Amino acid sequence: MGTFKIEGGHQLHGAITPQGAKNEALQILCAVLLTDEAVTIHNIPDIVDVNKLILLLEDLGVKIQKKGKGSYTFKADDVNTGYLQSEQFKKDGGGLRGSIMLVGPLLARFGMGYIPKPGGDKIGRRRLDTHFEGFVKLGATFRYNREEHFYGVEAKELKGTYMLLDEASVTGTANILMAAVLAKGTTTIYNAACEPYLQQLCKMLNRMGAKIQGVGSNLLTIEGVEKLGGTEHTMLPDMIEIGSWIGLAAMTRSELTIKNVSWENLGVIPSVFRKLGITLEQKGDDIFIPKHEDGYEIQNYIDGSILTIADAPWPGLTPDLLSIILVMATQARGEVLIHQKMFESRLFFVDKLIDMGAKIILCDPHRATVIGHDFKSQLKATTMVSPDIRAGISLLIAALSAKGTSTIHNIEQIDRGYENIEERLKAIGAKIVRL
Numbered sequence: 001m002g003t004f005k006i007e008g009g010h011q012l013h014g015a016i017t018p019q020g021a022k023n024e025a026l027q028i029l030c031a032v033l034l035t036d037e038a039v040t041i042h043n044i045p046d047i048v049d050v051n052k053l054i055l056l057l058e059d060l061g062v063k064i065q066k067k068g069k070g071s072y073t074f075k076a077d078d079v080n081t082g083y084l085q086s087e088q089f090k091k092d093g094g095g096l097r098g099s100i101m102l103v104g105p106l107l108a109r110f111g112m113g114y115i116p117k118p119g120g121d122k123i124g125r126r127r128l129d130t131h132f133e134g135f136v137k138l139g140a141t142f143r144y145n146r147e148e149h150f151y152g153v154e155a156k157e158l159k160g161t162y163m164l165l166d167e168a169s170v171t172g173t174a175n176i177l178m179a180a181v182l183a184k185g186t187t188t189i190y191n192a193a194c195e196p197y198l199q200q201l202c203k204m205l206n207r208m209g210a211k212i213q214g215v216g217s218n219l220l221t222i223e224g225v226e227k228l229g230g231t232e233h234t235m236l237p238d239m240i241e242i243g244s245w246i247g248l249a250a251m252t253r254s255e256l257t258i259k260n261v262s263w264e265n266l267g268v269i270p271s272v273f274r275k276l277g278i279t280l281e282q283k284g285d286d287i288f289i290p291k292h293e294d295g296y297e298i299q300n301y302i303d304g305s306i307l308t309i310a311d312a313p314w315p316g317l318t319p320d321l322l323s324i325i326l327v328m329a330t331q332a333r334g335e336v337l338i339h340q341k342m343f344e345s346r347l348f349f350v351d352k353l354i355d356m357g358a359k360i361i362l363c364d365p366h367r368a369t370v371i372g373h374d375f376k377s378q379l380k381a382t383t384m385v386s387p388d389i390r391a392g393i394s395l396l397i398a399a400l401s402a403k404g405t406s407t408i409h410n411i412e413q414i415d416r417g418y419e420n421i422e423e424r425l426k427a428i429g430a431k432i433v434r435l
Ligand SMILES: CC(=O)N[C@H]1[C@@H](OP(=O)(O)OP(=O)(O)OC[C@H]2O[C@@H](n3ccc(=O)[nH]c3=O)[C@H](O)[C@@H]2O)O[C@H](CO)[C@@H](O)[C@@H]1O
Pocket: 023, 026, 097, 098, 126, 166, 167, 168, 169, 170, 171, 172, 193, 311, 312, 313, 314, 316, 317, 318, 319, 320, 341, 342
């Protein structure tokens, strides 16, 4: 179990550049299986989950060439589908949540897709029904081995159809979409998720020869094509990292520039932070956050009632930023209700923040009320274990703002999604060591 030691209470200063988006990378990498031609991808983050997926592609026989930092060419012209039935795959295939999106492309191109129960954050129930219901609608047969937790779909031919997803699942939409692009006829996916991750995937698939309409909306129409070709693709900056660095700047009252954020793809994120009293200035494509010497004040609603920050499917606020927002609120002026609608085990990490002196009431597994200290009282350093990726980064931010030296164990959770984090934080003045 890896550990960070963090000496808190120091102001940071300078510029930080967000990595390529983790959740986009996981979709885009799976899409390379849809063609036997070369696909070159840039701005791939060097993080544990993405590297695990690249290894899985390699094990499947995909030829991979590193072109430079974050740039790789993939060629899936000799895929070894036998690997999917191997004990090795049953072990490694579930190492991350994103591997579930291997199924759609494999099904479309080779008539079969298998996957062990995928990993990812342990943040509550994370079902896969939407994915498999979609494949069955396209004509696949489905089987599930309950003992081995092994899922499988097979189809000689996929046929386009209309489907209304039971939930706007991000990975589910990507998975079904990647199957539908090679299906016969037209597929309509209603209640599709439409995060920038998915918009990027649609754009990439269209460049490969797919015919997808409705990109960016919750109604996708896909006219199946016989074959897809190669392309080149560049990942957007990671919006969750961007939100994390905003939270970091606020909590440590630091002046920070976040470089090349792709403002037009941030949706409501900037306005949510502004509601929490954070000043964000747009400078070209950078976000400039001035020092919040006088703290930051949470806005109330027009009628004076307490602000609620809740997640919602895109274009609502991504649930992946709520833990970070919660931590930030512990030092705000005012109160806020954080409502994590989606995952039922994601707020339990607040216990640690309470130990550190934060004023939080966990109302139920989905809701926490935070009463900010307005920097009149500093959080106290402590020892903690990172339960999931976003709680991990939130605890790290809390530790960087706290008085004294904190220890965070199980930092592998943070490494799943944040590239070379301690070096990047050290470069802006953080006192952090990996033990
Ligand atoms: C590898 C990957 O891409 N993981 C992301 C993906 O997981 P993943 O694709 O596993 O999660 P799903 O999108 O399937 O989420 C399940 C359900 O929660 C609903 N829902 C979603 C967002 C929301 O704010 N409120 C809500 O209730 C969705 O509509 C869906 O019904 O999407 C999640 C939701 O954005 C993110 O937390 C994960 O980081």
